[in-house]
Amino acid sequence: MTAVHPTRLLLVTGAAGKTGLAVIRKLRDVPNLRIRALARNADQCPLLEEAGVHETVIADLNDPTALATALQGTDSVYHVCPNVHPQEVPIGRRIIALARQAGVRRFVLHSVLQPGIREMPHHWAKMSVEALLAESGLEFTILQPAPYxxxxxxxxxxxxxxxxxxxxxxxxxxxxxxDLEDVAEAVVRVSADFDGIGPEHSAAHLGATYELCGxxxxxxxxxxxxxxxxxxxxxxxxxxxxxxxxxxxxxxxxxxxxxxxxxxxxxxxxxxxxxxSAQPLENLLGxxxxxxxxxxxxxxxxxxx
Ligand SMILES: NC(=O)c1ccc[n+]([C@@H]2O[C@H](COP(=O)([O-])OP(=O)(O)OC[C@H]3O[C@@H](n4cnc5c(N)ncnc54)[C@H](OP(=O)(O)O)[C@@H]3O)[C@@H](O)[C@H]2O)c1
CATH class of the missing domain: 3.90.25.10 (UDP-galactose 4-epimerase, domain 1)
Known part of the structure; x- marks a missing residue:
């Protein structure tokens, strides 16, 4: 008998950007997954629908009330911070704290290759957000992509x-x-397995940090x-x-x-x-x-x- 799995709701931030759209176009094929996009501009709704989202919440990541609304009822979050954003750490701190309050079970962070380099502020900001996530008590996975x-x-x-x-x-x-297409496929692997909705139903990626390089x-x-x-x-x-x-x-x-x-x-x-190294990505993709x-x-x- 085939097991029946409940539908899970995943919130994707930065959804209408380069990364968000590529990820959503792959996630749309994951069974029992409902995708909620967070975008800041209602004009982006048709584009997001075409990419495969089921619902869109219009919210600014700097607005705690709107962000709390976007998180309501979500099982998991895929957080893509807008590129080179001066508020990356406050945004990360806010969404992690609100995710905890909202009872989110899983949090996947889109970080960057070598976040620990202080002289690149947008990398160093991601290092801080990685640390906040590790401290948060949420179940998490961190992806560190190379430049696309x-x-x-x-x-x-x-x-x-x-x-x-x-x-x-x-x-x-x-x-x-x-290749951003490979990054998006890796997101599917960790998100699907992560939520117990993928073919392996494993928690294999809990607490993991993966470099994603070609x-x-x-x-x-x-x-x-x-x-x-x-x-x-x-x-x-x-x-x-x-x-x-x-x-x-x-x-x-x-x-x-x-x-x-x-x-x-x-x-x-x-x-x-x-x-x-390309090895972690090869392992994820098979x-x-x-x-x-x-x-x-x-x-x-x-x-x-
Ligand atoms: N590009 C790379 O090679 C690469 C490699 C590794 C990691 N990354 C990381 O990937 C992440 C995403 O990069 P990307 O190039 O996909 O970004 P992007 O195309 O700039 O997309 C960011 C999205 O976030 C939205 N946004 C901006 N400010 C917002 C706010 N205050 N509230 C809500 N939404 C807001 C933007 O809205 P609008 O459409 O209205 O502007 C846009 O849709 C970044 O953190 C970057 O560091 C990128």
């Missing part, structure tokens, strides 16, 4: 039209990357070569001066905190690289994670027919 391969999509036009791939650090810099460690010139291979054209890597990058970032509307934090990250990358070459071919490759 998909970040390169912001350069699609210059890649396709000029054959230029630019980065604001030295071309010899090596940074582990991960295999290989390419430098920036090697990345350009792989992009060129997929695009069937020459792509050259170029260094973009950090002052030039910062001016463009301000023009695009980034705040001073965001610009200075990302400049600190670029300086760190250039000095130390950013590396991690297959090797995507290589950069596979991502590039899938994303930019000429499709037959």
């Amino acid at each position: 391969m998909q970040n390169i999509l912001g350069q699609r036009v210059s890649l396709c039209e000029q054959g230029v791939y630019s980065v604001p650090y030295h071309l010899a810099t090596r940074v582990s990357m991960v 295999p290989g460690l390419l430098d920036q010139t090697e990345i350009a070569t792989e992009l060129g291979r997929a695009l069937r054209r020459e792509v050259r890597a170029e260094v973009e001066g950090r002052e030039v990058w910062a001016k463009a970032a301000y023009r695009a509307g980034m705040s001073r905190y965001q610009v200075e934090t990302l400049l600190a990250m670029f300086r760190y990358y250039e000095r130390s690289g950013m590396t991690g 297959r090797p994670p995507a290589t950069f070459a596979q991502f590039a071919e899938r994303t930019f490759g000429v499709q037959p027919g």
Whole structure:
């Protein structure tokens, strides 16, 4: 006889962002899981519905009352803090405390690879939130993704039209990357197992912290070569001066905190690289994670027919 499992309600924060949408598009296929999205803008409801959410709560993560409402009746939380947010620690503290009050059973935190680097404020903030979660008494799992391969999509036009791939650090810099599709699949593995609604019904991921990295460690010139291979054209890597990058970032509307934090990250990358192991992700997925070459071919490759 097939066991019947109750439907669980999972709250996903940062739901309408790059990470949230990718995760929701995979979670939609998990049986007996109802997805509640937290978004701050009602205009995002159609997009979220299309991605697979069952209900959306409009709330600002800085508003405790709205956040408490969003948490009502939830069994578990997948917390994705908005990218490079100056209030990341207060937001983390608030949602963890309110989750406890609301009787949430499981909390999965979307952290970052190497959160313990003080000179990158957005990494260090995640370290603090990890510690708050560990202290909270909630059942938890922490995921630490490398930079997404998909970040390169912001350069699609210059890649396709000029054959230029630019980065604001030295071309010899090596940074582990991960395919966001693999990250989303890993979220399904830990969330499904975590809630006893997945095929294994195990608590195997309780208290676990997993680095999520793709295999290989390419430098920036090697990345350009792989992009060129997929695009069937020459792509050259170029260094973009950090002052030039910062001016463009301000023009695009980034705040001073965001610009200075990302400049600190670029300086760190250039000095130390950013590396991690693909093994934890391979263990979670039960297959090797995507290589950069596979991502590039899938994303930019000429499709037959
Ligand atoms: N990008 C990477 O390579 C990478 C790698 C590892 C970890 N991460 C981490 O992943 C997380 C998510 O990054 P992302 O790039 O997916 O973020 P994102 O695309 O910027 O999405 C963040 C979402 O949060 C919403 N938001 C912003 N402020 C809010 C507030 N006060 N209350 C409620 N919602 C708010 C945004 O709303 P709007 O749509 O209205 O702006 C957006 O939909 C970050 O913590 C980042 O550090 C990223």
